[in-house]
Amino acid sequence: MRKTQLLIAGMLTLAITLTSCSSEDKAVQQQENARTVELAKTTEMLDFESSLKDWMQAKRENVGTTSRAAADEQIARQAKALLGSIGENETASKEQTTDELVRATMRAYSKKLTEQYRAQNQ
Known part of the structure; x- marks a missing residue:
């Protein structure tokens, strides 16, 4: 017991x-x-990320000139849309190569995401 x-x-x-x-x-x-922290990404941000993935893949695989030109055109269009939406109109209006435009967009996009992250953590 x-x-x-x-x-x-x-x-x-x-x-x-x-x-x-x-x-x-x-x-x-x-x-x-x-x-x-969940950052609220706009449709322009998401579209740019998707186009960037496709563009990088086309660039890495050395696809045909038609596919590569289409990827370049799409990433340029998405980059300019993203730059316009985050207030970088001056950068978007410059005449530059696709590579330069993508790099400038990525810098501006990174800066914007950092600002959003800091604003949410205050």
């Missing part, structure tokens, strides 16, 4: 300990999730 009571008490203690640890883990996980 005494052994049974000790066994039950031990099991209850173990169950309570595991439950409390589990609750602490959930609380820590919720805090970490709260720290994760």
Whole structure:
């Protein structure tokens, strides 16, 4: 009888300990999730990212000139749209090669994302 009571008490203690640890883990996980910042990307940002992926792939694979020209045209169009939406109209209106335009867009885009991140963390 005494052994049974000790066994039950031990099991209850173990169950309570595991439950409390589990609750602490959930609380820590919720805090970490709260720290994760979701940046609200515009459609121009998402379109640029998609076009950038396609453009880089076409450039890496050395596809035919027609496909490469289409990829260049699309990335240039998306880059100018993104630059216009984030207020970099001066950069968008410059006459530059596709590579230069993509680099300038990526710098401006990175700057914009950093600003958004800092604004959400204040």
